[in-house]
Amino acid sequence: MTLRYELKFFDYWHAGSGLSGGAALDNYVIKDSRGLPYMPGKTIKGLAREVAEMFWDESKIHKCFGKQSDQKGQDSDDTTMGECYFSNATIEESVAEEITANNLTQNLFDLISSTRIDENGIAVDKSLRDTEVTIPVTLQGSIDNISQDDMEDMKKALKMIKRAGLNRNRGLGRCEFVVKGQS
Template sequence: MKDLTIKIEFFSPWHCGSGLSAGADADSLVIKDINGLPFIPGKTIKGLIREAVEDYAALRGLDMDLEKAFGKAATAEEALPSGTLFFTNATLKEDEAKSILSNHVEDLLYINKVATAIDEKNGITQEHSLRTIETTIPCTLYGTILYVDDDMESVLESALGFIKHMGTGRNRGLGRCKFSIEKGGKA
């Protein structure tokens, strides 16, 4: 068993929601750590990678025990067993985070995007449809997948290529990304 460092490179602004709003400033804020830096929760990464592995296995005709690796599929009634794989949160590299914080520029990591719905009949903005979403600028985050066996490593490496977008607004150009395994150790 080994631990794999995953690299998530964003090529467009992205939004991994916190469930919070900022009143009149933004209807939806991104999730941030205690220092105001962006991160992606391990459970979000786990879900994306599980779906990618399912797609890869189906395409290749592989018979895989996904419950063993990822835990039981989610239901509303029961808590999920964790499976053998464990996913850490994805964060900025430590030296980048320190530089951002020491220069007090963490606010520059975020851009508000504004959207509204247009009435198809008259081409006018629909009432009460103006929404502001906070997004994170393109950046690179790193996380770790713990307890990976050799067979799963090759499947994960191939399946990561299936992930092209993540977060809210994927069908509107947000969250364009590339997942890969970082070779040569931890970030």
């Protein structure tokens, strides 16, 4: 079965590309080929797994999300892929076309700065960091190949996710998953 959802952001959020802008920018947002932000499916899978580990039994977690080898950095027979497939969450296509057709892509992003403060309340030299963030938007995604038995638990897991992306424990990425349907 397939579960379709919207991921609604209420604050700035950052899904990292892993790229740095050198002296200009420390962290870039991950973007598709049109320059539009998205949330990678593997990030959503990780968030859902984190919640599922609180209330699902281990066999159900391994079935849906997969199981990693107990031996770090080595292939093993006990490593398995999960049955569920998490798509990237993207801006709705009609909205994406409107944004790109009107050259509005740059309006989706902003910069925030942060610095480390020492024990005396003074900014530490060379600790200023600039991060590209995305404005609040709504993304759409899906999770495929969910068994009928696991569908309700997956819906509950998504509803429990309240923040996503970089610095979600420091105020960024406040969000809500809204289930839009299943088939």
